[in-house]
Amino acid sequence: MIVITQPSVTDERIAEIVAQIEQAGVTAHVSRGTDRTVIGIIGQAAPTLAEHLRQLKGVENVIKISKSYKLASRDFHPEDTVIDIKGVRIGGDNLVIMGGPCAVESAAQIDEIARLVKAAGGQVLRGGAFKPRTGPYSFQGVGVEGLQMMREAGEKHGLLTITEVMTPEYVDICAEHADILQVGTRNMQNFDLLRKLGTIQTPVLLKRGFSSTYDEFLNAAEYILAGGNPNVMLCERGIRTFETYTRNTLDLSAIPVLQGLSHLPVISDPSHGTGRRELVEPMAKASVAAGANGLIIEMHTDPDNSMTGDGVQSLFPDQFAGLLKDLERLAPIVGKKFDTKKEQPEAFAVWQR
Amino acid sequence: MIVITQPSVTDERIAEIVAQIEQAGVTAHVSRGTDRTVIGIIGQAAPTLAEHLRQLKGVENVIKISKSYKLASRDFHPEDTVIDIKGVRIGGDNLVIMGGPCAVESAAQIDEIARLVKAAGGQVLRGGAFKPRTGPYSFQGVGVEGLQMMREAGEKHGLLTITEVMTPEYVDICAEHADILQVGTRNMQNFDLLRKLGTIQTPVLLKRGFSSTYDEFLNAAEYILAGGNPNVMLCERGIRTFETYTRNTLDLSAIPVLQGLSHLPVISDPSHGTGRRELVEPMAKASVAAGANGLIIEMHTDPDNSMTGDGVQSLFPDQFAGLLKDLERLAPIVGKKFDTKKEQPEAFAVWQR
Amino acid sequence: MIVITQPSVTDERIAEIVAQIEQAGVTAHVSRGTDRTVIGIIGQAAPTLAEHLRQLKGVENVIKISKSYKLASRDFHPEDTVIDIKGVRIGGDNLVIMGGPCAVESAAQIDEIARLVKAAGGQVLRGGAFKPRTGPYSFQGVGVEGLQMMREAGEKHGLLTITEVMTPEYVDICAEHADILQVGTRNMQNFDLLRKLGTIQTPVLLKRGFSSTYDEFLNAAEYILAGGNPNVMLCERGIRTFETYTRNTLDLSAIPVLQGLSHLPVISDPSHGTGRRELVEPMAKASVAAGANGLIIEMHTDPDNSMTGDGVQSLFPDQFAGLLKDLERLAPIVGKKFDTKKEQPEAFAVWQR
Amino acid sequence: MIVITQPSVTDERIAEIVAQIEQAGVTAHVSRGTDRTVIGIIGQAAPTLAEHLRQLKGVENVIKISKSYKLASRDFHPEDTVIDIKGVRIGGDNLVIMGGPCAVESAAQIDEIARLVKAAGGQVLRGGAFKPRTGPYSFQGVGVEGLQMMREAGEKHGLLTITEVMTPEYVDICAEHADILQVGTRNMQNFDLLRKLGTIQTPVLLKRGFSSTYDEFLNAAEYILAGGNPNVMLCERGIRTFETYTRNTLDLSAIPVLQGLSHLPVISDPSHGTGRRELVEPMAKASVAAGANGLIIEMHTDPDNSMTGDGVQSLFPDQFAGLLKDLERLAPIVGKKFDTKKEQPEAFAVWQR
Structure with a gap:
């Protein structure tokens, strides 16, 4: 799962997003780009984490990298x-x-x-x-x-x-x-x-x-x-x-x-x-x-x-x-x-x- | 409801379609056009008549003129x-x-x-x-x-x-x-x-x-x-x-x-x-x-x-x-x-x- | 821009993808996830880079983070x-x-x-x-x-x-x-x-x-x-x-x-x-x-x-x-x-x- | 081509629609239904007639029976x-x-x-x-x-x-x-x-x-x-x-x-x-x-x-x-x-x- 921030987001806001991710028991991996910052999530997150993160201020998009189905995959x-x-x-x-x-x-x-x-x-x-x-x-x-x-x-x-x-x-x-x-x-x-x-x-x-x-x-x-x-x-x-x-x-x-x-x-x-x-x-x-x-x-x-x-x-x-x-x-x-x-x-x- | 025939349809086939319509207790009204014949249906037909007629040989299309819902209309x-x-x-x-x-x-x-x-x-x-x-x-x-x-x-x-x-x-x-x-x-x-x-x-x-x-x-x-x-x-x-x-x-x-x-x-x-x-x-x-x-x-x-x-x-x-x-x-x-x-x-x- | 690899991809293949990215004059930032590896691209890439990378073996998806239009944005x-x-x-x-x-x-x-x-x-x-x-x-x-x-x-x-x-x-x-x-x-x-x-x-x-x-x-x-x-x-x-x-x-x-x-x-x-x-x-x-x-x-x-x-x-x-x-x-x-x-x-x- | 009138339309209005059709050099064929009246058009109409009729008061719909293309048909x-x-x-x-x-x-x-x-x-x-x-x-x-x-x-x-x-x-x-x-x-x-x-x-x-x-x-x-x-x-x-x-x-x-x-x-x-x-x-x-x-x-x-x-x-x-x-x-x-x-x-x- 990847979190993409809005262009204007502050360092404190990023730190807060990272805190929310780590509270969910997974690891955050921050990459600062030219416009936006990308936060990769490593580990097995709860299925609702994406929806939760998408709601946070400063988050532009959350992209699921792994599929949401497992047994069918x-x-x-x-x-x-x-x-x-x-x-x-x-x-x-x-x-x-x-x-x-x-x-x-x-x-x-x-x-x-x-x-x-x-x-x-x-x-x-x-x-x-x-x-x-x-x-x-x-x-x-x-x-x-x-x-x-x-x-x-x-x-x-x-x-x-x-x-x-x-x-x-x-x-x-x-x-x-x-x-x-x-x-x-x-x-x-x-x-x-x-x-x-x-x-x-x-x-x-x-x-x-x-x-x-x-x-x-x-x-x-x-x-x-x-x-x-x-x-x-x-x-x-x-x-x-x-x-x-x-x-x-x-x-x-x-x-x-x-x-x-x-x-x-x-x-x-x-x-x-x-x-x-x-x-x-x-x-x-x-x-x-x-x-x-x-x-x-x-x-x-x-x-x-x-x-x-x-x-x-x-x-x-x-x-x-x-x-x-x-x-x-x-x-x-x-x-x-x-x-x-x-x-x-x-x-x-x-x-x- | 209107039945539109295929271009090539014979007079006998039209007569058979008309017979099926009249068997359903409604009136058929035939208009012969240049290419196709159009059969208008007058009266209160059973809701399944359209589907039945669409299945008949020689029928190109059936168009409902009245709406299929009444109480909501x-x-x-x-x-x-x-x-x-x-x-x-x-x-x-x-x-x-x-x-x-x-x-x-x-x-x-x-x-x-x-x-x-x-x-x-x-x-x-x-x-x-x-x-x-x-x-x-x-x-x-x-x-x-x-x-x-x-x-x-x-x-x-x-x-x-x-x-x-x-x-x-x-x-x-x-x-x-x-x-x-x-x-x-x-x-x-x-x-x-x-x-x-x-x-x-x-x-x-x-x-x-x-x-x-x-x-x-x-x-x-x-x-x-x-x-x-x-x-x-x-x-x-x-x-x-x-x-x-x-x-x-x-x-x-x-x-x-x-x-x-x-x-x-x-x-x-x-x-x-x-x-x-x-x-x-x-x-x-x-x-x-x-x-x-x-x-x-x-x-x-x-x-x-x-x-x-x-x-x-x-x-x-x-x-x-x-x-x-x-x-x-x-x-x-x-x-x-x-x-x-x-x-x-x-x-x-x-x-x- | 983010490159997402296929699950099975080898370390050599990742190195080759990174080489292609750096050849384009931008920086690659690799994050290894549980299933897939994500490669973030930092810097101003040529507009065709995404299309080029999407064609490479081992690449599952390329996601553009920045918009493709600038003057209209x-x-x-x-x-x-x-x-x-x-x-x-x-x-x-x-x-x-x-x-x-x-x-x-x-x-x-x-x-x-x-x-x-x-x-x-x-x-x-x-x-x-x-x-x-x-x-x-x-x-x-x-x-x-x-x-x-x-x-x-x-x-x-x-x-x-x-x-x-x-x-x-x-x-x-x-x-x-x-x-x-x-x-x-x-x-x-x-x-x-x-x-x-x-x-x-x-x-x-x-x-x-x-x-x-x-x-x-x-x-x-x-x-x-x-x-x-x-x-x-x-x-x-x-x-x-x-x-x-x-x-x-x-x-x-x-x-x-x-x-x-x-x-x-x-x-x-x-x-x-x-x-x-x-x-x-x-x-x-x-x-x-x-x-x-x-x-x-x-x-x-x-x-x-x-x-x-x-x-x-x-x-x-x-x-x-x-x-x-x-x-x-x-x-x-x-x-x-x-x-x-x-x-x-x-x-x-x-x-x- | 078939013209379908609105439910409430008067006889005079129907006569006016028929007049417009006959002015275009084709024949009108009127069928009065329970709710609506259907006017069939027989003959080779100008390609714009359908659009013209659709604009008239009292007309609910105009349905083309013949196809609008000929050479491709x-x-x-x-x-x-x-x-x-x-x-x-x-x-x-x-x-x-x-x-x-x-x-x-x-x-x-x-x-x-x-x-x-x-x-x-x-x-x-x-x-x-x-x-x-x-x-x-x-x-x-x-x-x-x-x-x-x-x-x-x-x-x-x-x-x-x-x-x-x-x-x-x-x-x-x-x-x-x-x-x-x-x-x-x-x-x-x-x-x-x-x-x-x-x-x-x-x-x-x-x-x-x-x-x-x-x-x-x-x-x-x-x-x-x-x-x-x-x-x-x-x-x-x-x-x-x-x-x-x-x-x-x-x-x-x-x-x-x-x-x-x-x-x-x-x-x-x-x-x-x-x-x-x-x-x-x-x-x-x-x-x-x-x-x-x-x-x-x-x-x-x-x-x-x-x-x-x-x-x-x-x-x-x-x-x-x-x-x-x-x-x-x-x-x-x-x-x-x-x-x-x-x-x-x-x-x-x-x-x-």
């Missing part, structure tokens, strides 16, 4: 995290494909979609049971029953399942039915939810807030890791920019950036990241080419009549299958393994009834 | 909403000033600050008992005890109180102690929280999400109104832009825009909106000049040592008092009433013990 | 710049009002508008003779003839004139006819134009690029100042954000921020900054309350039929006059002088024929 | 534009690679880099002779001499050349030496420059303004096309967002979006789009996977000592060659042709001395 965990869920490995050189509808609508719907996801080579079935809606008059989801329908479809067809959890109270029931819990973009800084997810071991797919920086994103992951749950995946799903033609701007640079800063797997969501069906396929390929550890894609058998209105960004089943065929050829070029015909892992067979 | 409620809390009136031509620390730290601290807020002419005491923190290792607040300290300070000095509520479970306990409940920027679309707040009558100050459009903001307010709580204030507190010198970019156009679109009072937060003490005063004045119905301002007796690190944006007590003196002169120029020497309302005296 | 010029043009003073505690149409359309139009601007208490007549248009098929302005019409109207009614200049070749002809030259938002980083403006003494109103940071804005001003022209005004005119309801987001914090960082006058443009007539008045008042040294406002006698289509943001003459009456009362509250009835300065009378 | 030119330059084909199913330094520094430097670009399989040599610099004290380029050095290097090694042109006066001299002229991000709406480029036939690579929408980008291309030059390539090079870790946010969705809206080739610039060397390779691959028709990449033999400071984003020669090898395998998966060993086209041999 590659500095302290150089190897890739690989999360093994019933034999499906997420992270490292594996490419994982999650597919399914925005919302579970009925047992027949989710069963048929699960069959198609599996046939195409996907490993995880996605589907929402509770829907956050930006207007109070929209479809809100089918609830716990939907969780059960999805679990049955996943077990029948040999797919893991992922579903969104929106409040701490629903974490346990969702974790009972799904293999992966998804935190939506609007909940990335719902700290109560993050803390609750830190107390369990179920893998979490944490979506980037649509206006969150990489630093804020990794700090949100740190909340879950710090609670004791090491099984976190990061998901880039588009950010808000001035461009409104696409629903969001899918920030693919996030993939190599996050993989550089962190050891956690990075998943891309080209469906929500673009909001337009015709862009899903090129952006899915681009995500894999950029190094993504996986994709989460909306697919629907009848997108024109999806209940959530997200059909506009859902692939048709044949588009989904065609895309996975292309990804099978693309993956090895970027050092990833993906096989649409792969036998399901043994653990899977045991688990599947 | 001035179209349906032309007069200003004025919320009366123990005789303090918020909305219309009243200017209300809310002041206090970011976080309640001790009984003595909040009592002294309450005294200073009242002496300067403020009407509401602000203070956080639970703090949302972007990193897992920061100060998290003093909890329920803080609510009690703040209520006592408010009652003693004749001030209303406002505090942030972050989860549905805390709504009741917060409402028991505070006169106004604040929803923070990260919770603007926490729909469970909004729904819970719709079930009570305690006034709510809803902060704009830092990346939310006016439309999303008013839809969030609609959630609370639709639940049955008409006492909602909107609060502009800065949005995220490419400029990082200020913590946020305080969007003062939001004040006249929201007052035009809605009848709800609009409060400005120049403290969080700038994140820098030296900007609070000019932006507070600018907010009132733009027509704000009130301000919420951080003030601290010892900002250099505030526990949250938000001291960097807190005014000193004399700055706060000087600002209110200036606002007293500024208010009448923009048709607002504000009197730093005003006797407390009678209802207040009754209520105050 | 208040650090080196503590008193406000006041530009005196024929007795009209811009900067310091003066409030200057510039009004007029987006484009000069005819001699009669500009004469009538000049009369109204003067009658309302304005000091400067604005009007465009050449229009930058975002589409190739739009109205492009009336050219040099328009400059003459505007000058005549200004002289007749005792107003200074301001017009936009878009290319270096037009600087001389525009400077011959107008008292102030305006650089539009899209030209803020047109370095050839800035350099040319540095070679004359005619005052320049430099508009902020709609996606430019404060730092970039002040560096653009520095270009003109470095060329030898000290008469520069900064103009906040709205930035591009995710919100599209307003044409731009008028960033009023820019006013106190720029006045803190720089000694140059800061003008606000609430017309282009909002793009909506009903917002001009509140945002004009807010600008003055935030401390603006002046305003530039579009006013038109027949906005419904303006040739540029910017009528949608132009005030009617009576709105303009009413606004100036209010500003006369508002100005003294924020320490500014403005008098709608003020006699024109003597220099003006001489100059006026 | 795929609606009117369904097949891909393929630009043939001395036998190198840009557009359609060809992948073109442009590589070279940010700035030409010396004849020896550019010759050596040209050799390496050719050896790696690139077809175009990039290099700047004039540099736009955001601060007035930075390196400004070597000028016309640099153009000559680059042309000689290109001819010797069998590469096309591309260089940036910044003002209309330099168009002719640049076109004399280079095969492709580049318009930089800050000049995307420099309309004088665009108009001048419309008068020649030299191909133009137009970079997206870093805060420009797709619509503005295509309108800028329209300027050049409308002038008579059909040889335009669009270049995505990153937009400004709230994220500052990367210099810009490379918006890869722009590639399929622009290819859908327009027939012009789309090139990606992962060097400026990220500003960090370690991100160039993954984002180059992602660009091709998203369907880009080409890439423009900075490569330097000694990036640590580049004169512009852009070395931080330049690839080393072996990284560049390795990337092109990977692209050779990736291209066919997305239907593109790219061969690092391809014999130079015959036309090239003739032209090369």
Whole structure:
């Protein structure tokens, strides 16, 4: 951490700032420049010290040199995290494909979609049971029953399942039915939810807030890791920019950036990241080419009549299958393994009834 | 609502789109243009119709002509909403000033600050008992005890109180102690929280999400109104832009825009909106000049040592008092009433013990 | 300037970085931290040194402590710049009002508008003779003839004139006819134009690029100042954000921020900054309350039929006059002088024929 | 085009709006809705009609249904534009690679880099002779001499050349030496420059303004096309967002979006789009996977000592060659042709001395 003083600051003021630093149990190292004085801080400071120092008179700026997250940082965990869920490995050189509808609508719907996801080579079935809606008059989801329908479809067809959890109270029931819990973009800084997810071991797919920086994103992951749950995946799903033609701007640079800063797997969501069906396929390929550890894609058998209105960004089943065929050829070029015909892992067979 | 077709669309396809519209119980009105056909929809459509139509083949765009919110709209409620809390009136031509620390730290601290807020002419005491923190290792607040300290300070000095509520479970306990409940920027679309707040009558100050459009903001307010709580204030507190010198970019156009679109009072937060003490005063004045119905301002007796690190944006007590003196002169120029020497309302005296 | 090394960097690598720094004729000051080493640079470095160091192996970041602009900075010029043009003073505690149409359309139009601007208490007549248009098929302005019409109207009614200049070749002809030259938002980083403006003494109103940071804005001003022209005004005119309801987001914090960082006058443009007539008045008042040294406002006698289509943001003459009456009362509250009835300065009378 | 009225508008007012529309020589088609009336406009209206109507009393909004650009639109030119330059084909199913330094520094430097670009399989040599610099004290380029050095290097090694042109006066001299002229991000709406480029036939690579929408980008291309030059390539090079870790946010969705809206080739610039060397390779691959028709990449033999400071984003020669090898395998998966060993086209041999 570095403290930069204002140009006019007196020697006494500097001495007072130094005193405050040393009171915090760390060492101050003063460099007098032409205009400003710079005070370096050496040692492990309390997390609030930066904020405290920034408030002091005579301080122009406080710059953190070390990152504010530790457990999420590659500095302290150089190897890739690989999360093994019933034999499906997420992270490292594996490419994982999650597919399914925005919302579970009925047992027949989710069963048929699960069959198609599996046939195409996907490993995880996605589907929402509770829907956050930006207007109070929209479809809100089918609830716990939907969780059960999805679990049955996943077990029948040999797919893991992922579903969104929106409040701490629903974490346990969702974790009972799904293999992966998804935190939506609007909940990335719902700290109560993050803390609750830190107390369990179920893998979490944490979506980037649509206006969150990489630093804020990794700090949100740190909340879950710090609670004791090491099984976190990061998901880039588009950010808000001035461009409104696409629903969001899918920030693919996030993939190599996050993989550089962190050891956690990075998943891309080209469906929500673009909001337009015709862009899903090129952006899915681009995500894999950029190094993504996986994709989460909306697919629907009848997108024109999806209940959530997200059909506009859902692939048709044949588009989904065609895309996975292309990804099978693309993956090895970027050092990833993906096989649409792969036998399901043994653990899977045991688990599947 | 208007449906715009793709250029190449056939007559049969148009007929199918029209059939879907009429199935929804509304009337379709077809205009064939040079390139594209436009289908106007007349009547009260279900809220999901737009999303459904956008998914159809041959549809290029669906444009909503009417707003998606009703209760929050001035179209349906032309007069200003004025919320009366123990005789303090918020909305219309009243200017209300809310002041206090970011976080309640001790009984003595909040009592002294309450005294200073009242002496300067403020009407509401602000203070956080639970703090949302972007990193897992920061100060998290003093909890329920803080609510009690703040209520006592408010009652003693004749001030209303406002505090942030972050989860549905805390709504009741917060409402028991505070006169106004604040929803923070990260919770603007926490729909469970909004729904819970719709079930009570305690006034709510809803902060704009830092990346939310006016439309999303008013839809969030609609959630609370639709639940049955008409006492909602909107609060502009800065949005995220490419400029990082200020913590946020305080969007003062939001004040006249929201007052035009809605009848709800609009409060400005120049403290969080700038994140820098030296900007609070000019932006507070600018907010009132733009027509704000009130301000919420951080003030601290010892900002250099505030526990949250938000001291960097807190005014000193004399700055706060000087600002209110200036606002007293500024208010009448923009048709607002504000009197730093005003006797407390009678209802207040009754209520105050 | 501070160099921050990567965590893993060796002592030899640090020695090489230090050698590169000392080769540049400045002193290096090494502080070894727990994770990273910080190298402070003391002395006046060449402007390209930061970029050079950032490229070196082992360097994680280079942070500039001093600002990249000097002539525009208040650090080196503590008193406000006041530009005196024929007795009209811009900067310091003066409030200057510039009004007029987006484009000069005819001699009669500009004469009538000049009369109204003067009658309302304005000091400067604005009007465009050449229009930058975002589409190739739009109205492009009336050219040099328009400059003459505007000058005549200004002289007749005792107003200074301001017009936009878009290319270096037009600087001389525009400077011959107008008292102030305006650089539009899209030209803020047109370095050839800035350099040319540095070679004359005619005052320049430099508009902020709609996606430019404060730092970039002040560096653009520095270009003109470095060329030898000290008469520069900064103009906040709205930035591009995710919100599209307003044409731009008028960033009023820019006013106190720029006045803190720089000694140059800061003008606000609430017309282009909002793009909506009903917002001009509140945002004009807010600008003055935030401390603006002046305003530039579009006013038109027949906005419904303006040739540029910017009528949608132009005030009617009576709105303009009413606004100036209010500003006369508002100005003294924020320490500014403005008098709608003020006699024109003597220099003006001489100059006026 | 559609006009939407305000809710309260009278029948007379509607009749007046209709009269204004018919006066413009087009047909009005009135649909009365529950709240608002919608007036459709049928026929080819003058480009300024929308702006005119938006200014009228009683009008709430005017929505353009047809696009404001025609020549750039795929609606009117369904097949891909393929630009043939001395036998190198840009557009359609060809992948073109442009590589070279940010700035030409010396004849020896550019010759050596040209050799390496050719050896790696690139077809175009990039290099700047004039540099736009955001601060007035930075390196400004070597000028016309640099153009000559680059042309000689290109001819010797069998590469096309591309260089940036910044003002209309330099168009002719640049076109004399280079095969492709580049318009930089800050000049995307420099309309004088665009108009001048419309008068020649030299191909133009137009970079997206870093805060420009797709619509503005295509309108800028329209300027050049409308002038008579059909040889335009669009270049995505990153937009400004709230994220500052990367210099810009490379918006890869722009590639399929622009290819859908327009027939012009789309090139990606992962060097400026990220500003960090370690991100160039993954984002180059992602660009091709998203369907880009080409890439423009900075490569330097000694990036640590580049004169512009852009070395931080330049690839080393072996990284560049390795990337092109990977692209050779990736291209066919997305239907593109790219061969690092391809014999130079015959036309090239003739032209090369």
